[in-house]
Amino acid sequence: MSKWIIFRADKGEPGSLERYFYHTGSLTKILAEHFNYSNRGIPEIGYRSPLFIQVEEAIDSQFPKGKTHWKKGDWEVVRVDVYTPEIPTPQGGDYDEIVVCTCRYNPIDAPLKPMPERQVSLDSFGGDRVAFTLWQESQDPSA
Incomplete structure (x- = not known):
């Protein structure tokens, strides 16, 4: 099942003047988005999106821009709305569900974990x- 999951800040949450679309410069409430093509469930109330960080001492030379660590983020899901197409199209739509997770800023002291x-x-x-x-x-060295 294909899902487009959007995380957005709730009304009045901090950072509203720092979040903008690079291509237009317009302000946005969108914190993050994920495309999920698995059968995993959708985020639930209380879910926190992970925050990915690069720790210089742990950089893998094969992936110099890759993130090395993660932790639970400071934005917590407080509401989940799911939208599904009302009329299926013969060729199928891009997504079976569009999931909008409304979040509130609720900082925590989460431990940093290696990826x-x-x-x-x-x-x-x-x-x-x-x-x-x-x-x-392409990954087989003997090929």
Whole structure:
């Protein structure tokens, strides 16, 4: 099931003058967005989006711009609204659900944790088995 998950700041939350779209300069309440093509559930009230950080001492030379650590973020989901297409289209829409998570700023002192080892799966390619197989073959040093 394809989901577009949008995290947005609730009315009156801090940072409203610092969040803007780079391409237009217009202000936005959007904190983050995720595209999810798995069968995992949607965020629930109380969920906190992770904050990804790069710690210089832990940088992998193969991924010099990659994030090395993460922690639970300071924005907490307080409401979840789910929108689904009312009329299915024959060719299928881009998303089965659009999920809007309204968040409040609620800072916590969350521990910083190292990122897990990267794992690439069929889900990483949105279920495209051909693309996944081509990627797997490109990773085989004996090929």
